[in-house]
Amino acid sequence: MPNNTLMSDPIVQSHQAVREATDRSMLGLVVEQARRFAAREIDPIAFDRAAQLPRRVLKAAAEAGLFGLAIPESYGGLALSLGDICQVVSELATRDGSFATSIGLHNGLGTRGLIAYGSQSLKEKWLPKLASGEAIASFAATETGAGSDLMAIRTTLTPRGEQVRLDGEKSYVTNGGFAGLYTVLARSPEMGGARAHSLVCVPRDTPGVEVGAEEHKMGLRGSSTVTVSFDGVMLPMENVLGTSGQGIAYAQHILTWGRTIMASGCIGAARNALNAVLSYVIERKQFGRSIGHFGASRAHVATMAAKLWAMEAMVERTGIEDINGGSIDGISGATKVFCSDEAFDICDRAIQLHGALGFLSDLGVERLLRDARVTRIFEGANDVILVFAGTALIALSRSDAGRRCHATVEPDLEEVARAWERVEQELQESLDRVRKKYGVKAIRHQLVLQRLARAHIALQAASASLWRARAVDAVARSVARLSVQQLLATAKENLSTLESSEIDESNHLQVTEALYRLGAMPQPVRA
Amino acid sequence: MNSHVNNDQSKRRQRIIALVAEILELDDPKSIKPTDRLREDLGMDSLGSLELLSTISEELKLDLEMEDAMGISTIEDACAFVEHHYAEQHPNE
Incomplete structure (x- = not known):
């Protein structure tokens, strides 16, 4: 194992440590620069009211290098990892969701x-412009x-000699209004097969x-959201990314990044x-x-901190799994x-907690809620991701599911780590019961799938919270403990409602059948 | 008797292929070959495979276990899997 031998060399280890420290210190500078940029240039209330980002702010962001975070250094970017990009984006989102979404x-x-x-020549043509912000990507x-x-996509891509032709219309295109380059997903039945x-x-x-x-x-x-239409758009063949026909697989990989970065905005x-809240209460x-100082307020504030701890842990862990080369398909959706x-x-x-003041737009807290709402919808509606995640869970054999143990905890x-293991065991037993009870028909029971997925995600978040609490101070440990306790309660609650899922499904069916037939809420008819 | 059984088997096989075409939104079910692999050749994900087997289990009134179903790779495997369970659960037909 030559790599292991090399990595065990103390000199190599020390070089590695220096490199990591340099990377950390560079990231710290980039994050600090992003914080200063946001404080100086971003006026979230004005952007919200004008319903646009001023051009000068996009130009200033380009000058600050914020468009080159992901792009390789050879093309003028910073080549940050997914986890590092998330740190910068979360810093920007602390100031404004719209701007952070665009970046x-x-x-x-x-x-x-x-x-x-992308092919070498396509990268050479576009990445320098995208790194400098001369062109913005969508x-x-x-x-x-x-x-x-x-x-169900209907936009088509068809070969025409040395070129390809694109026809169709795309909706809800973020950055679309000011983008210079669009990456478009299209059906290409003549390039890779009927379903390609x-x-x-x-x-x-x-x-x-x-x-x-x-x-x-x-x-x-x-942020910018537009419809973009393509009518007989002729493009060089080299603009097709990778192997033609592999678009869905590529899009799924791209979405793992998109979802994780979006989570960092959250x-x-x-x-x-x-x-x-902290300054107000x-x-x-x-x-x-x-x-x-009232108990009811403390419950809100402590819960907010516990949830935030777990969110940061999930994003951090997803970033590390990506660096380690593992698949982040599942965890990016969960995150x-x-x-x-x-x-x-x-x-x-x-x-x-702000009371009536929180409802007024001048304070800016109501904007946070409005901005956050769409994150449960775009890049895969949460309801749908939960059904897919639940299906993936029951399709795994028991040995695949495994139990992620925490080798070391404070x-x-x-x-709470032992409690986590007990609830994880409960989840595995519930999965076995569902597999046995429904067989392949389990996919017809979306409520069951969602409850299993919610329990699993809560356990993943609890696991990440514990992992993040290694060698941290007492305050952070107390936040982490509360986070794990609350997440285990969520997981148990979802598992405990599995038994009543069929009754719930039957009730939902009965009520919705009547409502769909009537088309409105009926007034009760009394005897 | 045998021709009756073979006829039913053939109908079930055709139904499986038609369902695969339906799930994959293919215009021509004839393009599907028995040796086609669900994932690699036809691009069917695990959700699609479960959708196929779930519909079959409902139409043919079969109990199909999740764990056994995960071993299916090709169209031929899917047909054999269904036939095996059909013979087991409907011995008099």
Whole structure:
């Protein structure tokens, strides 16, 4: 094992340590620069009201290097890892979700396909421009008839001699209004088989590309969301990424990055909400005391911190798994679902703690909730990801599922670590019961699948929380402990409702059949 | 008797292939070969495979266990799997 021998060499280890320390220190500088940039240039309330990001801010972001985070150094970027990009994006999102979304999308969904699968010449042509911010990247997969179901895409890519022709229309294209390059997912039945899809890079100025007007949105109003249509757009064959026909597989990889980066944006929103609460609950007095000293408020604040701890742990762990070369297909979906759900809950609690003031837009807390809402929908609706995750869980054989043990935990977290193992055992037993009870028909029971997935995700988050609490101070350990305790309660609650799933499903069926037939809520008819 | 059994088997096989075509949105079920692998050749993910077997189990009133189903690789495997369980659970037909 030559690698092991090399890595055990103390000199090599020391070089490795120096390199890692240098990388850490560079990341620290980039994050600090992002924080200063955000404080100086970003006015979240103004962007929200104007429903756009000023051009000068995008230009300043380009000058600050924020468009080159993911791009290899040889093309003028910083070549940051997924985990490091997440740290920068969460820092930006602490100031403003719209701006962080634009930067995050460019560095994730927008450029990932070109970096991972683009030809040398395509990369040479575009990556320097994308790194400098001369061109901004966008990703176009969704259509009006194809959201979570990517196989329903109707946009087509067909070979025409040395070129390809693109026809169709994409909806909800983030960054679409100011993007210079779109990565588009299209059906390509003549390129890779009847069910084949391909990814193709489309420069905005190509004849036949038409960019629609900005959508009016509930949140992330400063970000750009448009429809982009392609009418007989002719492109060189080299603009097709990687092997033609592999578009869905490539898109799934690109989505692992997109979902993780999006989750880091959720962290920023949650951090912002918690910071706003911490300064308010001490200052605000009712019944002669700071409201933060009431037990009901403490419950909210402590829960917000515990949830934020777990969100940060999930994103950090996903980033590390990606660096280690493991598949992040499953965990990036779990991280996305977990962080988007928790960010919304944290922002909601922040409004509650601010009382009527939280409802006013000048404070900016209500904007956090509006901005957070869509994260539970885009890049895969949480409901759908949960069904897929539940299906994947029951399709795994027991040995595949495994039990992730925590080799070392802090002594005062031992008790919750053991509790984690007991609940994990309960999950495995529940999975066995579901497999046995329903067989292959389990996929017809979406409520069961979602409850299993929710339990599993809560356990993953609890595991990440424990892992993140290695060698941390007492305050952090107390936050981590609460986080694990609350997540185990969530997992147990989901497992305990499995038994009643059939009754619940039957009730849901009965009520919805009547409502769908009537088309409205019926008024009760009394005898 | 034998021709009756073979006829039923052939119908079930055709139904499996038609369902695969339906799930994969293929216009022509004839393009599917028995040796095609569900994942590698046809691009069917685990959800698609479960959808196929779940529909078959409902139509043919069969109990199909999840763990056994995971070993299916090709169209031929799927047909043999269904026939095996059909013979076991409907011995008089």
